[in-house]
Amino acid sequence: MALILPEPALQAKLRGSTDDAPLALVDRHPRTVVVAANRSALAAGVFPGQPLAGALAMTPALRLADHDPAQGVALLDEVACWAGRFTPSVSVDPPDCVLLEVAASLRLFGGLTALMDRIRRGLDELGVEHLCGSAPTPLAARWLTRADKAPPVAESRQFGAALDALPVAALADGSGVDDGVLALLHAIGCRNLAEVAALPRDALARRQGTRVGDALDRAFGRRPDPRPMHVSPSRYHARLPLPTPSDRRDTLLFLLRRLLAGLGGWLAARHAGVDRLQIVLEHEGRRPETALEVLAGAPCRDEQRLLLLIREHLERLPIAAEVDALRLEAAAPVPLPALPGDFFDDRQAVRENAELLLARLRSRLGPAAVRRLRVRPDHRPEHAGGPDEPGPQVESTVGARPLWLLPRPEPIDPTRLTLLDGPERIESGWWDEREVCRDYYLARGRGGSLLWVYRELRPPRGWYLHGYFG
Amino acid sequence: MSVQAISLEQLPAGQIWRGARFAAPPAAGRPSGFAALDAVLPGGGWPRGALIELLGEEPGIGELSLLLPQMRQVCAPHWLVWVAPPWTPYAPALAQAGVPLDRLLWIAPERPQEVRWATRQALLSGSCSLVLAWQSELDMAALRRLQLAAEQGGTPLFLFRRRRAALQPSPATLRLQLEVGDDGELSVRVLKRRGPLLAAPLRLALPDRGRPASTRFEAAAAATPRRHRTRARFRPGLSAEALAALQHAVVGPDPARTRPAGEAARIDG
Numbered sequence: 001m002a003l004i005l006p007e008p009a010l011q012a013k014l015r016g017s018t019d020d021a022p023l024a025l026v027d028r029h030p031r032t033v034v035v036a037a038n039r040s041a042l043a044a045g046v047f048p049g050q051p052l053a054g055a056l057a058m059t060p061a062l063r064l065a066d067h068d069p070a071q072g073v074a075l076l077d078e079v080a081c082w083a084g085r086f087t088p089s090v091s092v093d094p095p096d097c098v099l100l101e102v103a104a105s106l107r108l109f110g111g112l113t114a115l116m117d118r119i120r121r122g123l124d125e126l127g128v129e130h131l132c133g134s135a136p137t138p139l140a141a142r143w144l145t146r147a148d149k150a151p152p153v154a155e156s157r158q159f160g161a162a163l164d165a166l167p168v169a170a171l172a173d174g175s176g177v178d179d180g181v182l183a184l185l186h187a188i189g190c191r192n193l194a195e196v197a198a199l200p201r202d203a204l205a206r207r208q209g210t211r212v213g214d215a216l217d218r219a220f221g222r223r224p225d226p227r228p229m230h231v232s233p234s235r236y237h238a239r240l241p242l243p244t245p246s247d248r249r250d251t252l253l254f255l256l257r258r259l260l261a262g263l264g265g266w267l268a269a270r271h272a273g274v275d276r277l278q279i280v281l282e283h284e285g286r287r288p289e290t291a292l293e294v295l296a297g298a299p300c301r302d303e304q305r306l307l308l309l310i311r312e313h314l315e316r317l318p319i320a321a322e323v324d325a326l327r328l329e330a331a332a333p334v335p336l337p338a339l340p341g342d343f344f345d346d347r348q349a350v351r352e353n354a355e356l357l358l359a360r361l362r363s364r365l366g367p368a369a370v371r372r373l374r375v376r377p378d379h380r381p382e383h384a385g386g387p388d389e390p391g392p393q394v395e396s397t398v399g400a401r402p403l404w405l406l407p408r409p410e411p412i413d414p415t416r417l418t419l420l421d422g423p424e425r426i427e428s429g430w431w432d433e434r435e436v437c438r439d440y441y442l443a444r445g446r447g448g449s450l451l452w453v454y455r456e457l458r459p460p461r462g463w464y465l466h467g468y469f470g
Numbered sequence: 471m472s473v474q475a476i477s478l479e480q481l482p483a484g485q486i487w488r489g490a491r492f493a494a495p496p497a498a499g500r501p502s503g504f505a506a507l508d509a510v511l512p513g514g515g516w517p518r519g520a521l522i523e524l525l526g527e528e529p530g531i532g533e534l535s536l537l538l539p540q541m542r543q544v545c546a547p548h549w550l551v552w553v554a555p556p557w558t559p560y561a562p563a564l565a566q567a568g569v570p571l572d573r574l575l576w577i578a579p580e581r582p583q584e585v586r587w588a589t590r591q592a593l594l595s596g597s598c599s600l601v602l603a604w605q606s607e608l609d610m611a612a613l614r615r616l617q618l619a620a621e622q623g624g625t626p627l628f629l630f631r632r633r634r635a636a637l638q639p640s641p642a643t644l645r646l647q648l649e650v651g652d653d654g655e656l657s658v659r660v661l662k663r664r665g666p667l668l669a670a671p672l673r674l675a676l677p678d679r680g681r682p683a684s685t686r687f688e689a690a691a692a693a694t695p696r697r698h699r700t701r702a703r704f705r706p707g708l709s710a711e712a713l714a715a716l717q718h719a720v721v722g723p724d725p726a727r728t729r730p731a732g733e734a735a736r737i738d739g
Contacts, residue, residue, distance in 0.1 A: 358594040368578075407557065467560060468557070
């Protein structure tokens, strides 16, 4: 399967943008020409190879950026890392193609159609424009995808006919056939690959066309075509430049999601998770970078979960200046066993969510604000329950107790009460200076609510409200 | 041509909508545990992922007992979350009622916006069976966000508010006003539901609350304790017999506090 990312250097620049302002990449050596332009610039009449002055004359609003092939290569690498979640055999095919050997993965992902849908969706999440097609050999996949003539999935075994119909120009793509040979083939009247394949092989080879025969053999699968495998780095590093500097948190989060999608693929390929990652905000000019250390608590590779945590951190982070580029770095992946898919329910996911909720509440509100309850073996109502870490449950055989307990008993006027039940005498706590001697009653208040009231047994024998039967 | 009178039932189904019926059969709800309440709730129970407002002024009218059947059903790994309850949820009573205490999270944020934040997080996490929250002052936007979070997380939110909040419009799926009748029974007035208006309030007999109203309080009568008295001195680490013996030896029978004949000193706990 071939994934073609048209103009990777331009995409690397554009990935962060949400608008469609005309933008062109410019190469300044040996003379200043437009190397690539985005869709709206192309529509305005800018074309690759055009001198800069001409382009600016056509589109005065054109924004310019330096062409940096390294950014394109980095983007291909990122996509190759990400693609590791689908197959271990990934190879980068410069300048703009990533090849996946998916034959062994088809069963796992539910067939070629399902796999391709998944890859397309994933690339959309990464924010990368792409063409995607499949064929039994890498070169054929690449040619057919670029020509957008990849046969429908069901017929991919009959790719020969589709390959035959490709124009001669397709030969040059990624096969080392140079322009001179192409011109020669044009000159002798070949229009498509079938006609080239019909030429006498040794005569063509004598006219410096050895590569043509070689490329055709590889494309049609008559000769093996081994590719160097992409080796995913042991540290993950991805950088995303912002087209326009911004300090808006939602913009940053949106872009971070794209970086995290790549990280997710890298981790999935290694069957690993990370428990910490670093996000660096690069600022304009010479301002120092802002680094953000995100601790996940437990190793994790769920992008959504990491994004949630990052949002928490980002919201509390003062952003001093506009951000020019985002960087995501992760090291030391921790092996994470693949979760066995549960056949019946999603208990595992719920359990993880439950832990995550507890961790998030505690980190934001403080541990004292997140309380658990436990029954303690004590007769004094105020000591028998309250915030505590859960422990062994105690059987309590006491009488009726209210669901609400007032943290501090309130004096109450006994003439406003109708006593319904009681008293229950509680005398306890002589050992720790907080002895209680009370008669508890169930009472109905004026408004009809059920109250738990008590009368002190010691003078002045006052009446107090201690709880509500909610 | 003769005009024939046909009754409404004879018309093809789906062409006539009657005001007293639900427009569309709503999604099945969770049975509330009270047949009378299920009968008036669209879907035959509490809606599953929705904001449910419970409006009331007085505490202690059975507002929590109404939800006890729901709370009993919470099981690991799900949480039962109480956000900003006005008083202490009393552990012994909850344990008596069968609420799993180890699944209960009592969240006590300091600021109102933290209450809203914590409530939304609990709803969105998908790991909570139900969320109870106490906050009266909420504007339309905040209510809307809570309703959306409840829908998204598929978790019901029971929001307890003061009665005056009934005047404020709300996006809640269900709004119930809780009052107490003269006989002490809980009366539920359905202010809003996804269906036709319900005029009459509903009386609910909650278990454990149907106690006979006794006589008015008289100061003199209350001076002598009635039915049962518990005299408990608890000391950890001693068996009940040892404790009773010790009590007898050290403290001795207290002549001022006579026990009814036949009732021995009882050690509870």
